[in-house]
Amino acid sequence: MSRHSLSRWWFIGTLAFALMLMLLPLPDVLEPFKPYWPALVLLYWSLESDDRVTLGLAFAVGLTADLLNGLVLGEQALRLCALVFIALRFRARLRFFPIWQQTLAVLALLLNDRILLLFVRILAGSSLPPVNWWISPFVGAALWPFLFLLLDDLRARLRIQ
């Protein structure tokens, strides 16, 4: 197996793992604390590799997540597209932020994602979510440095791009 295909499989594997983590059933108490894993992993890849993450990929991942989640088809596709678009737009700056600034930026992105989701839900006619619905972005942002360092470290150990 060439290094190139290994790195491609690694990329796909992390995305699949993120989707699995999203599906992972948790006790009811922990459910609102579950971060939006696909967004975090997609963010990591869009910052770290220049051409792999495109809007099309974000759309595909979002559709898969929708199918897996059983939610309205296209909801997560929309959210991930918007997220990845912003990340790609500011990629050059985000990449060279110190880690705490990057964490803040991720928090802003995730909050923006929640607001977008709120819009979609309200348009679809659901009621306002409870307060603890807003915890998830903070958990995601708090996990971001660790996720970033872990994935970076693994990538360095595997010597893949």
Add this chain to the structure above:
Amino acid sequence: MARTRDESSPLFAGNAAGTLRLIVYLALAMVLMVLDQRNGWLWRVRYSAAAVVEPAYRLAGLPAAGVRTLSVAFADRQRLTEQNQRLRENLLLANTKLNRMASVAEQNQRLKQLLDTQHSLDLHVQLARVIGIDMGAYRYRITLNLGARDGVKLGQPVIDAHGVMGQVREVLPTTSMVMLVTDPEHAIPVVIERSGLRTVAYGSRSGDELTLPNLPLAADVRVGDRLLTSGLGGRFPPGFPVGDILAVAPAATGMFLVAQARPAADIDRSADVLLLHDQAEPDGPPSPATPVGPPRDLAPGKGAVAADPLRASRTATKPMVAAARPGTPR
């Protein structure tokens, strides 16, 4: 990993093509959402995708299942024992409750049958509970929870949902003693429903059947014939089921037929019985018709007026005399 700045990653400005692509994708997502919300054909896509999705769920569910297995494996012995104990107690309690429910349901059924009897016959009855049973040597009696204070009178017939049970033999202030139709000292005038033959059914020493010891040899009696109260003797109202003929055979003397009958009432099973308040018509000669004489204004003088109250009192006392000696069994 220094990177050269190129067109695809500008530092500050985005390019128009990227924005356009974003708009296209967002529009596509919107269309998908609307289609999915409107319940269009997208369910087919979902349906076929379910085959792929299902293993994913299994995979995602693995950790939770693992944790559960581990918690069972490492649950300490004492807790399991405690739980077992508690479950056992609960089971016992639930079974007890279930049994009580069953008995209550049965009681309900019986009471309903009694009520049906009451309604269908339009009788004036009183519900009584059996509180004691005396199955001594050749004595088949039961004690009811009603007595003189509740209006129970001597000789009142007692029935249940299926037929005649007996009659009140003793009345105490709050309880009363009922002699069952199967008591050897009891006799009840009956009529065979099919043929209309009148006879008397006695109790028996075994206490669970009736005997008809003096049927004529030529009498038309068959196994399975139903016995009804005939109403003769003035104690039981006519038309109540008493029993079914079980066996017919010539008596040892060869002069009569002897028949055995099974009582229709649930003699040894009833817990609730009905006390009949409508006593049969007292027997004896019919009360004399009030004498019709010439009109009063034709009567001569005052003497006729003085005779009238006397005559009225005589007609009033006659039925009372008749009622005072109701037919006694046997």
